Amino acid sequence: MSTQDDVIRLIAEVLEQSPDEISPGDHFIEDLGASSFDIVTLVMRIEQHYALGETPDDALQKIATVGDVVGLVHSVRQVGGEASEASSSQVVDIAIASDHAGIELKAGLVAWFRRRGFTYVDLGPAQGASVDYPEFASLVATRVVSGDAERGVLICGTGIGMSIAANKVRGVRAALVSEPVSAELARQHNDANVLCLGARVIGDMMAERCVERFMTTRFEAGDDGRHRRRVQRIQALES
Ligand code: RB5
DSSP: OOHHHHHHHHHHHHHTOOGGGOOTTOBTTTTTOOOHHHHHHHHHHHHHHHTOOOOOHHHHHTOOBHHHHHHHHHHHHSGGGOOOBOOTTSOEEEEEEEOGGGHHHHHHHHHHHHHHTOOEEEOOOSSOSOOOHHHHHHHHHHHHHTTSEEEEEEEESSSHHHHHHHTTSTTOOEEEOSSHHHHHHHHHTTOOOEEEEETTTOOHHHHHHHHHHHHHOOOOOOTTSHHHHHHHHHHHHTO
8 A cells, every 4th residue: 555545544544534535635624624633633643653753843734735644754754855766665756757759858857856856766768769658658657546656757759649648547637738837737726646748849947847836736626626526527537
């Protein structure tokens, strides 16, 4: 079980709700109806379960969503919090892959992940020989839906093939973007979990700006829950 699934299971226990109805973007108070007392109880349960020690007050005050608790567990458990390529058992921030057309942009992004502090797993390819992008889309998609990576990044020449392929995998919401506003809205409105980029369309700096926005923007259910309802309707199309 991934850390994310495990945390959701604990939250479900404390709030006496079904884990199936809890998503990483859910706000404890607005979406899950939790009280401040519930949140404190939950943090104590998490500390005990993962032997984390006492959570500092400033970290506690920042907890608003389920994803924040997952992030808290990751940040405490990652030795020194150092950005690096992870071992295969570690949940990472980003699973990344490309085809041959995207390999240079991928290398640039991986170097930036290290500087920026994102943990990642590079699922290939390692060299520039011609490959078929669906194979690499599937590798990243699988890591994201299993919870082994929080988000995915896929790069091909245009990003189009990768996005079509990734969106065939149940549970993936892949967004093809070429500027940061779309990257942000893909998170806020669509709860996208995979970002697709076109190496023949954008350069290194624009790609970094897109990933930055994608990784730091939360899903917003909407004041009347409309974005959540729409994402649920997308999920209904998968069954
Ligand atoms: C490879 O030439 C190219 O077709 C691929 O990278 C991608 O752009 C497909 O959508």
